[in-house]
Amino acid sequence: MVYLNNAATTYPKPQCVAEAHTAALCSPPEGQFRSSGQGTGKDVFTCCRENLGRLFGIGSPERIYFTSGATDSLNQLFHGLERKGKKILVTQTEHNSVFRPLLNGIADGIELEIVPCDKYGWVNPEAFEERITDETGLFVLNHCSNVTGMVQEAALFGEIAKRHGVLFLLDASQSAGCIPVDCDEWYVDALVFTGHKGLFGSQGTGGYFLREGVKMKPYRYGGTGNDSNKLVYKDNEYEYEVGTLNGHGLRALNAGTEYILERGVKKIEEEEQRLMELLYNGLAELNGVTVYGEKARNKGPVLSMNIAGLRPSELAYILQNGYETVVRAGLHCAPLIHQALGTERYGTVRVSISALTKRQEAERFLEIMEEIAVAVGR
């Protein structure tokens, strides 16, 4: 099998992740402050927060909260973040995990405005700045497009947001583990990440970082193992992790994060870019193939393409059933970016790699695509 659907969920996982998950399932559960058999070492939750803090440039990793993934994180943040104004700016590249909560009432009384992107998925920071008004309370930026692999200039956006007093929420679902992120340097007020993509964790893990001083009212309440006699929270002293955490999954996420830190995210980024260059160059040589991006501009581990004569879903079907090659077809849950690409009717075929994708797999994919392109062209 050639697996090139890593933007959905990475596969394979590093051996250390599988071992950590198995070990967690075969061990007594982590205490999460509730049990007395904790010992003196750091628990996995603390270790994982600290490792994620190192990876994301967060000096206060205790402000990282675990959730079931980026969608859960975004819903919590949109629901409860205290903003200075009702206007929320989001980019055209966002995923439905941003659009749907905001357009279906997760946050009361908001006014949504979309900052456009170009045909590569690039968002001009100036276009963001010129839309800021006194009513703008929050800006949401998709760091790396899950459609075109465009990596936005997060540092520039962060600087603009800070200058205007706008909360800056960075969605690193697609970039975490693949592209350097520096929350403290980039003035990120809230960072959203998921565990099952570039961080090599299991599905159902993820979280968010909330900068100290940024206020948020939770939408979920429950047991935390702390101060159980306190039934009503006062003075915004909320707890954001309630109920039993996915301790098994977080052991795997921690192992995945350690793997990334050990290999080095900058090195991973460079290796992935080399592999993506190979794909861009190879696909460019095929008759009838359109790639929605350029290797010099779109630097993330994802690309979108189409082939004349076949719908994306048909090409994906041929790849899956004829060649055991897994890609993804359609709008990729990011409908608005397709208006900029001109692919809003049927979408694209998305090809995405991970730090564990081998060069031979990319080469094999290009061979298969050549065979299909020749067949379609006849």
Next chain:
Amino acid sequence: MKILEITASRERCAEAGWYAYDFILGQPMDDGFIEALRPLGSFLYMKMLRKPFFKVESEHFLLKGIRGDAFFRMAVHGDYPEELKKVEKFVMDSVNA
């Protein structure tokens, strides 16, 4: 052709407003079966692929599959669910009958 089962596809249809179903057949599809689908709509058959791919497209549905597989997929527009039954009847009555 005997149809063993028609199941809603595990994969959600990529295109908005369309629904996908898998036709599970009693035997693998050969050239004769595939060619017999031609009257249902515009027909594309890529025989030169290592595993030949076909699609049949009409205004309200699309069939696609690979020769040698014992299943094909049908995507139906949500406004025309009756097309599913029509194709089922066509396959049972007309194809390799």
